[in-house]
Amino acid sequence: MIKINLLATQKTKRAKKRIAVESQLVWLGLLSVVLILGWFLGWRTLDRKVQVLRAQESRLSEELTSLKAQVKVVENFEANKKIVQDKIAVIQALRKKQSMPVSLLNEISQRLPDRVWLVSLNEKAGNIELSGGATTNSEIVDFINNLKAAPDFHNVQILESRQKKEGEITVYSFRLKWTFLI
Numbered sequence: 001m002i003k004i005n006l007l008a009t010q011k012t013k014r015a016k017k018r019i020a021v022e023s024q025l026v027w028l029g030l031l032s033v034v035l036i037l038g039w040f041l042g043w044r045t046l047d048r049k050v051q052v053l054r055a056q057e058s059r060l061s062e063e064l065t066s067l068k069a070q071v072k073v074v075e076n077f078e079a080n081k082k083i084v085q086d087k088i089a090v091i092q093a094l095r096k097k098q099s100m101p102v103s104l105l106n107e108i109s110q111r112l113p114d115r116v117w118l119v120s121l122n123e124k125a126g127n128i129e130l131s132g133g134a135t136t137n138s139e140i141v142d143f144i145n146n147l148k149a150a151p152d153f154h155n156v157q158i159l160e161s162r163q164k165k166e167g168e169i170t171v172y173s174f175r176l177k178w179t180f181l182i
Contacts, residue, residue, distance in 0.1 A: 100123075101123070103152070104128070104180055105121075107150050107152060107153070108121075108147075111143065111147055112146075113134075113139050113142045113143055113146065114139075115134060115136070116134040116139050116140065116143050117132055117134075118131075118132040119132050123180070126179055126180050126181065127178075127179055127180075128153075128177060128178050128179070128180050129159075129175065129177045130175070130177070131173065131175045131176075132173070132174060132176075133171050133172065133173050134171070134172050135169075135170075135171060136172065137161065137172055144158060144176065152180055152181050153179070154178060154179045154180075154181060155179050156176065156178040157176065157177050158174060158175070159174075159175040159176060159177055160174060160175040161173070161174040
């Protein structure tokens with residue numbers, strides 16, 4: 001007769017199950033350790049990246065502050081440059097206008113005939129008004145023709161010519177206007 005030991009097989013099955021469970025627990029433990037290590041390494045990597053980014057943010061913030069200061073310096077320079085350019089333009093305009101009365105009076109004196117005199121001279125924005133006197137009307141006409149011949153005088157016009165007596169002498173007073181181009 002054959003004897004079958006049923007107990008031994010149950011022990012073997014139980015041992016195999018126990019070995020299977022233990023190997024699964026070992027694998028589960030190893031997998032857990034690997035996952036925890038992976039999570040820890042990932043967290044550590046992200047933490048380092050955050051630290052690097054914070055340091056970079058700090059450095060860029062300092063650089064931005066420095067650049068803002070430089071922008072203010074440049075803006076101040078631009079404003080000062082504009083002020084200086086405006087002053088230079090005013091000085092040049094004054095120099096130009098400074099020479100205008102001299103050249104105007106020089107031109108008029110060169111063209112002034114004998115026995116003609118000036119009483120007043122007004123200039124506004126290149127428009128000249130002159131009043132004067134002469135002993136004859138022909139001298140006034142000569143003066144007007146002389147002024148018309150000047151290259152810088154344009155549109156010379158007589159506004160008024162009157163005869164009047166000053167004591168026993170007859171004189172002619174006149175008013176002229178024209179444009180003076182510099």
